[in-house]
Structures are given as structure tokens and as C-alpha cells.
Amino acid sequence: MRTEDLSKTLDHTVLAPETTRADIARACELACEFHVAALSAGPQYTRLIAGRLRGTDVKTCAVIGAAIDEYRQDAHIARAEQAVCDGADELEVVMNLAAMRAGEFGVVREELVQLVRAVRTRAANDARGTIIVKAIIDAPLLDEAHVRLACKIVADVGADFAMTSSSVGAQVSIEDVELMRAALPEHIGVTASGGVCTVSDVQAMISAGAARIGTSCAVDVLEQIRATSGRSR
Numbered sequence: 001m002r003t004e005d006l007s008k009t010l011d012h013t014v015l016a017p018e019t020t021r022a023d024i025a026r027a028c029e030l031a032c033e034f035h036v037a038a039l040s041a042g043p044q045y046t047r048l049i050a051g052r053l054r055g056t057d058v059k060t061c062a063v064i065g066a067a068i069d070e071y072r073q074d075a076h077i078a079r080a081e082q083a084v085c086d087g088a089d090e091l092e093v094v095m096n097l098a099a100m101r102a103g104e105f106g107v108v109r110e111e112l113v114q115l116v117r118a119v120r121t122r123a124a125n126d127a128r129g130t131i132i133v134k135a136i137i138d139a140p141l142l143d144e145a146h147v148r149l150a151c152k153i154v155a156d157v158g159a160d161f162a163m164t165s166s167s168v169g170a171q172v173s174i175e176d177v178e179l180m181r182a183a184l185p186e187h188i189g190v191t192a193s194g195g196v197c198t199v200s201d202v203q204a205m206i207s208a209g210a211a212r213i214g215t216s217c218a219v220d221v222l223e224q225i226r227a228t229s230g231r232s233r
Helices: 003-009 021-034 043-053 073-086 097-101 105-125 144-157 174-183 199-208 218-232
Strands: 010-014 038-041 059-064 090-094 132-136 161-163 189-193 212-215
Touching (some): 003 010, 003 199, 003 218, 010 021, 010 189, 010 218, 021 038, 021 043, 021 218, 038 043, 038 090, 043 059, 043 073, 059 073, 059 132, 073 090, 073 105, 090 105, 097 105, 097 144, 105 132, 105 144, 144 161, 144 174, 174 189, 199 218, 212 218
Parallel strands (some): 010 038, 010 212, 038 059, 132 161, 161 189, 189 212
């Protein structure tokens, strides 16, 4: 296996609370070196990342809501719109987990509709083209019925991916990915995120149906493949 066989399935995430601008700058260098699909970080770093990745084959992804303890729809929309203005090509947006678990499915759907609409309108007004939206459903924290309903909502509102989790303190399973893949229409991708740390983890998630993998270990995975490929020559 070569790094190019997997690199465009990997989103390199940098979400640690202690992350600095220097960390982000280094992550941009590594993302470009290994040609990952996207570099995902908090929206406060979107402008910096977009500037450093301009002209490369790596997308800028802003993660909206992963570090917010209380879900606030107005804050989500404001951060998402600002991230588009700052140069984000992709957004990972947290679904309202509390409302989902409480059975308030209409609320969850309407909030996600509003966010997707706001993002697409902002992108059109700024002549930004298509912005990829990944809706984070936190599958490891839901039962099977709620995962299926969350996936239906993601499909209904026109998001591009359903994402297993924000990867902060969660552990995705093969079963989560298989369930989401089965519940979604073919044109909507699954992003597996949460504890995906090794080459075998990545391969297992892809085999289960994931089109993208969000992991803070993306560079480690690709370095491992590079080292293995070098020894096999």
C-alpha cells in the first residue's frame, strides 16, 4: 500500500484545547506534505489555515460546535457563516444531540435546515462555490433507531456527509459506520471519526462504508504506510 492510496480519505484533525497557532502552521505543512483530503480545526483558525493551504490540494475544514458545552443554534450559524467568509471549503457541524435524544426530531431537522441554508447562501453571496457540509450525529451516543433517524434528517436537509462523532472523547465502531451507510442514500458519504488511530483502523472503517476518516493521527497513519512501503522495496 502507498500513502496516495489512502491520503484523500483522511481529514487531519487538530482539535486539542491546547492547540496554538504554531501547531496549526505545522499541521498545514504536514497536511500538504501528505496530501490529505482536509485539515480540520476550530473556526478561530480558519483564516490562518485557508491562507496557508491556498493553491494546494488540501481543503480547509472548520469544525463548528465541538468545543461548545451547550448547543446554541444562533452561535452555530454565526460561526459557520464566518468560517465560510474566512475561507473554509468544508464544515463539520454538530447536530443538536440533546434534542435528538429527547425525541425533538422536528427541532433537530429545522435547526440543521437553517444552518445548511445559511452556509449555502453565504457561499453563493461570496462567490465561493460549493461548501461541503458534514453533519456530526454522534452515533456512539445514540441507539440504532436514533442513528437511523439522524441519518434521515441529514439526507433531508441536503448535507453532504453524516459524521459519526466530533472525535472528542468518542470511540466509533465498525457497527456505527455500517449502520449509517445502510441508512443513508448512496450520494451522501459517511465520515468515520473518533478513536481511529492506526492503519488497520482506517482500513476497517473504509471496508465498513466510510468515504472519509477524521483523525488526529492522519499523519502517523501515512508515515506508517510510507515506512512500510520503503521497507518492502
